[in-house]
Amino acid sequence: MKRFIVRRVGYAALSLVLLSFTIFFFVRVTGDPTVLLLEPGASRADMEALRQQLGLDRPLLVQYWTFLSQIVRGDFGQSFYYRTPVLELYFSRLPNSLALAVVAMTFSLVIGIPSGIVAAVRLNGWWDSAGKIFALLGLSVPSFLVGLLLILFFSVYLGWLPSSGSGTVWHVLMPAFALGWYFAAAHMRLTRSSMLEVLGSEYVKLARLKGLPEALVIAKHAFKNALIPVLTLAGINLVLMVNVAVIVETVFAWPGVGRLLFEGITFRDFPVVQATVVIGGAMIVVANLLVDLLYAVIDPRIRYGR
Amino acid sequence: MDASAPSPAHTSRALSLTLAWRFAAFQTARLPLVPIAIIALFALAAIFADVIAPHDAQVGSLSARFRPPAWVQGGSAEFLFGTDHLGRDVLSRLIFGARVSMVVGFTAVIVAGVLGTALGILSGYLGGWVDQVIMRVTDAWLALPALTFAVFLAAVVGPSEMNIVIILAAAYWTRYARVIRGEVLSLKERDFVRLSIVAGCSKWTIMRKQILPNVVNSAVVLATLMLGVVIVTEASLSFLGVGVPPPKPAWGLMLADGKKGLMAGYWWLTVFPGACIMLLVLAANLIGDWLRVKFDPQLRQL
Amino acid sequence: MSGKPLLEVAHLSTHYVAARGTRVTRAVEDVSFTLNAGQTLGVVGESGSGKTTLALSLLRVLPPGARTVAGAIRFEGEDLLAKSPTEMRRIRGKRMAMILQDPMASLNPLFTVGDQVAESIRVHEQASRRSAAERARGLLRSVRIAAPELRVREYPHQLSGGMRQRVVGAIALACEPRLLIADEPTTSLDVTIQAQYLKLLRDLQREHGLAMIFITHNLGIVAKMCDTVAVMYAGRIVESGPTRRIFAAPAHPYTQALVDSIPRLGDGRSRLRAIDGQPPDPAALPGGCAFHPRCPDVMEQCRTAAPPVFSIAADHTAACWLRR
Numbered sequence: 001m002k003r004f005i006v007r008r009v010g011y012a013a014l015s016l017v018l019l020s021f022t023i024f025f026f027v028r029v030t031g032d033p034t035v036l037l038l039e040p041g042a043s044r045a046d047m048e049a050l051r052q053q054l055g056l057d058r059p060l061l062v063q064y065w066t067f068l069s070q071i072v073r074g075d076f077g078q079s080f081y082y083r084t085p086v087l088e089l090y091f092s093r094l095p096n097s098l099a100l101a102v103v104a105m106t107f108s109l110v111i112g113i114p115s116g117i118v119a120a121v122r123l124n125g126w127w128d129s130a131g132k133i134f135a136l137l138g139l140s141v142p143s144f145l146v147g148l149l150l151i152l153f154f155s156v157y158l159g160w161l162p163s164s165g166s167g168t169v170w171h172v173l174m175p176a177f178a179l180g181w182y183f184a185a186a187h188m189r190l191t192r193s194s195m196l197e198v199l200g201s202e203y204v205k206l207a208r209l210k211g212l213p214e215a216l217v218i219a220k221h222a223f224k225n226a227l228i229p230v231l232t233l234a235g236i237n238l239v240l241m242v243n244v245a246v247i248v249e250t251v252f253a254w255p256g257v258g259r260l261l262f263e264g265i266t267f268r269d270f271p272v273v274q275a276t277v278v279i280g281g282a283m284i285v286v287a288n289l290l291v292d293l294l295y296a297v298i299d300p301r302i303r304y305g306r
Numbered sequence: 307m308d309a310s311a312p313s314p315a316h317t318s319r320a321l322s323l324t325l326a327w328r329f330a331a332f333q334t335a336r337l338p339l340v341p342i343a344i345i346a347l348f349a350l351a352a353i354f355a356d357v358i359a360p361h362d363a364q365v366g367s368l369s370a371r372f373r374p375p376a377w378v379q380g381g382s383a384e385f386l387f388g389t390d391h392l393g394r395d396v397l398s399r400l401i402f403g404a405r406v407s408m409v410v411g412f413t414a415v416i417v418a419g420v421l422g423t424a425l426g427i428l429s430g431y432l433g434g435w436v437d438q439v440i441m442r443v444t445d446a447w448l449a450l451p452a453l454t455f456a457v458f459l460a461a462v463v464g465p466s467e468m469n470i471v472i473i474l475a476a477a478y479w480t481r482y483a484r485v486i487r488g489e490v491l492s493l494k495e496r497d498f499v500r501l502s503i504v505a506g507c508s509k510w511t512i513m514r515k516q517i518l519p520n521v522v523n524s525a526v527v528l529a530t531l532m533l534g535v536v537i538v539t540e541a542s543l544s545f546l547g548v549g550v551p552p553p554k555p556a557w558g559l560m561l562a563d564g565k566k567g568l569m570a571g572y573w574w575l576t577v578f579p580g581a582c583i584m585l586l587v588l589a590a591n592l593i594g595d596w597l598r599v600k601f602d603p604q605l606r607q608l
Numbered sequence: 609m610s611g612k613p614l615l616e617v618a619h620l621s622t623h624y625v626a627a628r629g630t631r632v633t634r635a636v637e638d639v640s641f642t643l644n645a646g647q648t649l650g651v652v653g654e655s656g657s658g659k660t661t662l663a664l665s666l667l668r669v670l671p672p673g674a675r676t677v678a679g680a681i682r683f684e685g686e687d688l689l690a691k692s693p694t695e696m697r698r699i700r701g702k703r704m705a706m707i708l709q710d711p712m713a714s715l716n717p718l719f720t721v722g723d724q725v726a727e728s729i730r731v732h733e734q735a736s737r738r739s740a741a742e743r744a745r746g747l748l749r750s751v752r753i754a755a756p757e758l759r760v761r762e763y764p765h766q767l768s769g770g771m772r773q774r775v776v777g778a779i780a781l782a783c784e785p786r787l788l789i790a791d792e793p794t795t796s797l798d799v800t801i802q803a804q805y806l807k808l809l810r811d812l813q814r815e816h817g818l819a820m821i822f823i824t825h826n827l828g829i830v831a832k833m834c835d836t837v838a839v840m841y842a843g844r845i846v847e848s849g850p851t852r853r854i855f856a857a858p859a860h861p862y863t864q865a866l867v868d869s870i871p872r873l874g875d876g877r878s879r880l881r882a883i884d885g886q887p888p889d890p891a892a893l894p895g896g897c898a899f900h901p902r903c904p905d906v907m908e909q910c911r912t913a914a915p916p917v918f919s920i921a922a923d924h925t926a927a928c929w930l931r932r
Contacts, residue, residue, distance in 0.1 A: 140584055141584050142541060144561070148580065152573055152576055243450075246457055247545065247546060250545075265458070273458065
């Protein structure tokens with residue numbers, strides 16, 4: 001058990017280092033951020049001064065080392081553009097992203113779980129076919145297109161919902177649906193297959209052999225067991241939602257972390273890009289690590305496995 | 307996926323996240339004729355764009371801005387699907403946009419496929435430190451959502467079609483590497499591979515002659531399944547303005563332009579490119595699912 | 609125990625239909641037998657011979673795709689095939705219970721043992737939570753589980769394999785059924801625990817006057833447990849009769865081969881005899897007698913016509929041309 005934990009944590013840490021390394025070098029390879037930070041016509045001396053001030057004149061490895069030791073201390077530097085600490089900027093946006101993700105998750109579960117269960121119980125029936133079409137659409141229609149179509153229908157045609165911005169409950173509905181769309185299909189699919197697995201299990205067979213009413217078999221014996229993997233995935237997906245919302249947030253001008261990343265990219269704001277991507281990656285790595293460890297606690301086969 | 311993989315479970319979960327919930331939507335033995343027809347249609351449009359397109363896709367006339375589609379009041383037969391904010395013909399841009407999507411999509415899928423398959427074979431067959439290195443890198447790259455990674459890379463290397471292909475390949479090769487490695491691990495234990503080892507074939511010969519032909523099926527199926535994902539990602543990047551550079555007509559770009567006219571009610575600028583993306587991706591996914599069920603029993607349960 | 613038998617099965621056929629009716633698997637074909645109260649019938653055969661499908665047909669809990677297409681099942685004088693699903697549900701677990709092939713997986717990991725034992729009592733007898741829990745403790749005691757008042761609150765993973773097995777037995781006996789169907793209940797157990805469990809089943813059977821159908825591929829168990837034996841091959845009963853007779857004078861070449869394949873102590877040659885060939889694909893049975901490709905005594909007739917059931921002695925029948 002101990003060895004397992006140590007190895008998993010080690011892998012996670014290694015992933016993070018590789019990730020930060022990749023990101024750092026890609027950013028530095030591309031070009032000179034001072035060009036974007038200074039007004040056109042700035043003198044060469046101004047540029048040099050800025051480069052020095054930002055530490056861009058030092059060797060890459062030194063820069064990376066500084067970067068790494070800083071992020072370990074939780075210091076992601078100053079935003080070139082906003083001139084405020086990046087971490088502060090990040091945390092000012094994070095609540096918006098979380099709010100969006102939570103609503104999107106609610107949508108995806110409220111749609112995904114019941115439809116997945118019905119599809120599994122009525123296997124190959126009408127509901128199952130509808131579910132298959134839905135799952136296919138969830139995969140094939142990108143979230144930003146869903147967002148645009150929602151705007152077209154609810155904002156332009158019906159005039160019911162605000163097309164962008166934040167502030168009220170009404171603002172969050174469309175971006176959350178657009179974001180949750182893809183995940184609703186994912187959760188539906190997983191609920192369906194998980195439910196099918198459970199429905200084929202010996203204990204459900206025994207529950208039927210006991211003469212329990214079918215409704216009780218499904219609601220009590222199957223549902224609870226089928227939900228475990230779905231909720232696990234939902235946990236990871238919540239973290240993922242915060243980090244893949246960049247497009248939906250751009251469509252709806254939602255002031256979340258994704259929007260911050262996009263601004264950082266547009267303004268070539270190194271620290272912002274680095275921070276959002278590194279923190280995002282770290283969140284996902286940690287979430288996965290937690291799930292792995294949790295499973296190890298639950299499942300003895302993993303615990304004592306190699 | 308495979309219990310012997312000495313790598314964190316989260317990566318296989320990340321993979322299953324993208325693949326696991328795909329449906330063999332309508333599992334029949336019949337050829338998916340409609341999806342094939344759709345792909346063929348787009349392919350023809352892409353190939354003969356110069357011949358078919360009624361207008362110039364990149365230059366319009368400002369006097370003909372925001373014309374609605376022909377069948378709507380105020381539309382004319384000259385611009386069947388209307389015109390955009392620069393007076394460019396939407397239909398012509400859609401036709402040339404098909405070229406961008408098809409070329410970028412297919413090239414990226416192939417580049418990613420070749421790279422990922424090669425690394426997957428090396429990783430799975432050689433094992434040891436090679437496997438460790440490749441799998442650690444795969445893990446780290448899989449930790450980021452592919453879209454975020456692609457957006458990040460795109461912003462960094464700057465917009466061009468060539469760069470998009472590289473970015474998409476960089477973002478997606480890991481999927482192939484994982485799946486192919488898993489298959490190689492089980493192939494390695496099979497008799498015909500062991501026989502070749504006993505017969506004294508070199509590692510490279512075995513990888514080329516015994517392993518590669520046996521994973522090609524999976525790689526092709528995976529590539530078809532990835533095609534839709536890659537096309538969506540390209541459209542997303544272009545939509546964000548870090549993909550295909552304007553004024554080239556990419557569907558994602560058209561959507562981004564269309565968004566500007568959305569609140570004014572110029573719906574055709576959003577609906578038509580959106581429908582094109584949807585149809586192409588839907589068709590690719592349906593064919594991919596069909597191929598998977600037909601040719602690749604291992605991927606079937608993904 | 610005089611008069612009518614407890615269970616009468618006549619010409620029962622259950623088929624699996626796949627690919628829109630183009631592929632029909634005759635998993636159970638024209639099966640007839642009777643079982644008296646308090647008696648044990650052993651159903652023997654290789655895997656795929658239709659034993660489990662037969663059991664599931666009796667309880668009418670067939671998997672999707674399977675259907676009982678012909679025959680009759682009379683249980684305590686009632687025609688089970690004429691029952692509505694709700695009526696059938698009231699019989700399952702109440703008057704007729706079953707122990708599954710893999711008792712280890714038969715318990716739901718998320719509910720306590722007590723809850724799972726009490727469940728069928730509450731459903732079938734509308735017992736209160738309290739009295740059902742009380743009965744559950746008594747049941748666990750009767751299957752020789754120590755400290756049942758503690759065990760009821762435990763979850764399946766906290767119990768050993770043998771104990772879980774007893775719990776499954778307790779669930780089956782919860783509502784005092786008249787018939788217990790045990791589908792290879794001991795295959796996943798250690799030999800010592802196997803013997804204990806079989807003894808427990810026999811004791812319980814005696815105490816409750818239970819009739820049992822014991823499905824197994826292990827003839828050793830049959831010899832110990834069963835009054836009568838039915839040998840199944842490719843969905844049909846090829847031979848049936850009293851256990852002693854079947855072992856002493858098997859009438860069908862397949863039974864003969866099965867009996868010969870039991871390893872015996874003191875068999876100087878110590879050579880195991882296996883049955884040649886593979887069990888047939890139930891979806892593509894050979895014409896004539898299904899056993900003919902493997903039969904050592906095959907005759908011309910066997911290839912063309914399926915043999916009817918011939919009576920050899922009182923209660924002893926065999927479906928083989930040799931016994932005409």
